[in-house]
Amino acid sequence: MSNTSTINSQGPLLTNDGVPLKESLRKSLRRTKIRSFLLILVPLLFVLLLFVTPIAQLLSRSVDDIKINEAFPLTFAQYEVWEDKSILPSEEMFAAVINDIRITHKIENSEGRNIGKNLLGRSGTRMTYEYSGWRSLLLKTVKEAIKVDKKSKEEIKPYKWDAPYKERMIKRDKRWGKVEFWQSLGAMKDPYTMGYYLNAVDLRYDANKNIIQKVEYLRVYKTIWMRTLQVSLMVTIFCLILAYPVSYLLATLPMRISNILMICVLMPFWTSLLVRIVAWMIMLQQHGVINDTLVTILPCFEGMVNLPFFGATNIDLCFGDEDRIPMMYNFTGTIIVMTQILLPFMILPIYSVMRGIPPSYMKAAQNLGATPTWAFIRVYMPQSVPGIGAGCILVFIVAIGYYITPELVGGKDGLMIGNFVAREMQQTLNWGLAAAMGTMLLFAVLALYWVYDKFIGIDNLKMG
């Protein structure tokens, strides 16, 4: 004791070299802290770089309307003073469009390369999301309003695209006289917009930036969101129903047999996703294994059968070619295939929790007079809840963002929101909308996590 510190009832505790013990302790603690921080530095950077940054970018893209505001500042300024938005705007706004085009098309980047032309091109794409036809109207105007004198290389203002702008522009292209084009600018006038989120739930801005519903025939996303939730929930429930008995078997059978069963669970898990999907196609399609078998083995009596006693008349007992059940390229197909694919994600956590439940508890319960069923419900099941919770959360979260399975087997009514995110990313290049839908998915998962924590407690979650 006296080697390490000097006990002094009056003053503070001192170490051998006379430094107060508190100070010395703090120093060494700080050293440990720095060392441990350095140890986690690499993974921390990794997470920041590959996880936090992309998500932040995703979030910013979903509200970002900066580019179009850079291209058309004068126009949007005029939009603010346009009073009656049911009639065409004034001459000033027409002039602003042409002036914006003339200024923007000359914008250069820091290396002196012209980027203005592309900015206008991109604005055309952006504006077409709000109102069909904007792209060609804008590009035609750009092409005609900007002319360069061949000899002097100087820019000239073609008189047809000069004041009075309103009259001449409408004469050049009658679409400039359509008030809908002008009204659609309202949705884009601010550099940050909620428009993409509105779009993702079938809403939009009107000319005065009030939120209104889209026309009936363009409403698609609400249906798809509901279907995504429905598919994910149904897949989770079916997985649970199938996985629970299997996990119980795996956990309670002798090791030798349960190992073989375990391989049966893991084999499909290790098989390529695409192989499994194609295998299901062969099984489930209209002329697939199951339908062919049904048609071949089910009896086919001529005529109808009447069972008036049961209130049933004219039952067709024949299972012929026309009775083949549509199980593929629709909702049913998506559910069946996704359930099979996600099943291991449910089995594994439940199994690992069940392995930890001592069999003696069940025996004790039965010794105290409970029937096997009652003992199972009151003693065994509550202890397996952490596994059920983990499995359900895992399956639901994976299912909600599923893309490739619905794409291949979803057909007309089995597509999910992931397919629409892909469509906006790849085909229409509306990345703002894709980002908004992605962000909504992310928050749906976070909300689920919160609800789970609130009602069951996240510390109850056991992955194994």
Add this chain to the structure above:
Amino acid sequence: MKKVITKTLIAGAISAAMLAGAAQAAVTLVSWGGGYSASQQKAYIDTYSSGEVNMISYNGGLGEVRAQVESGNVLWDIVDVLPSQARTGCDEGLFEELDRSLFLPAPDGTPMDEDLLVDVPNDCVVPQIWWSYVPFHLGSTFKGEQPSTINDFFDLEKFPGKRGIHTWGNGIVEMALYASGVAIPDIYDVLDTQEGQDMVFAKLDTIKDDVVFWSSGAKPLDLVNSGEVSMSLAYNGRIGGAVLADGADYVTVWDGQVLEEEWLVLVTGAPNRAAAIHFLIHASATEQQAGQARWINYAPMRPSALPIMEAGEPWFNPGLATEANIMEHMPTTDEHMKGGILADPDWWADNGQAVNDRYAAWMAK
């Protein structure tokens, strides 16, 4: 021991650098896979002696290109794109505008840009092929009267069975309007109106309950083979290829086919820009254009290739057991063009988002 390790390391570094160098020299051409890519491999790449070209497949769309250009990490050199994407990509600056004087004129001296059936939409594009959306069925499916017009595709009573159509609106929208009785030259004028678009979806509603959707080019052949559908839309080359090369029993109904352009483009900031341009000049020459039709029944975009093919018949799979005349299988023959609709990519670039949203809503209904 240490020396050996050092030596091995140095040798490894050198060979890695050489590999990287070699990889850098090879131009990357991104196309659609299947028989189409195979035809490009044989007609363009196998005949090209001035450098190495690697081909990879993609599933369409400009998502990857935009991501590469925006991040400044461009991996692709040349991409084979659809007509509306050829336009929006060039507008946005995703593709490079090319010096048109570099490209080879037709044998009679016509410059490349005038040796086309349509006006060249911008300076980014290099001509490829004409392909089309067509209805087809198995020759054995229907007894008696055979489908011969686009109306038959929408007539479930006369020709029972399900119909395979794709998950986006291009092509099928024009067909539906044509089948509703609109004359071909008026199609896009009518589509510009609300009533015209309502007409399209009213027509589509008549087959809604009997539709199976596909999204990849090989799928319609599976659907028809397995009996899942009795008739399907498909890319004409997929059917022609199966008929010509594999003797499949498919019948193409040319009435109402929707013809689409296909272009090659150079990605802005392509890693092997100079080599890629050199290859583009080779691939777009009349001779190579004709050569591609040796392996697939897509029509060359440059009409100057047609006389070469005609004179060389049997042009398809020369010297193989499946050797055949190709001209009659082209989507652009006079007879096939009678009921052929030339797609208007500018209309689609303007209205694609709205129409495809409506189409998606119709699908989900």
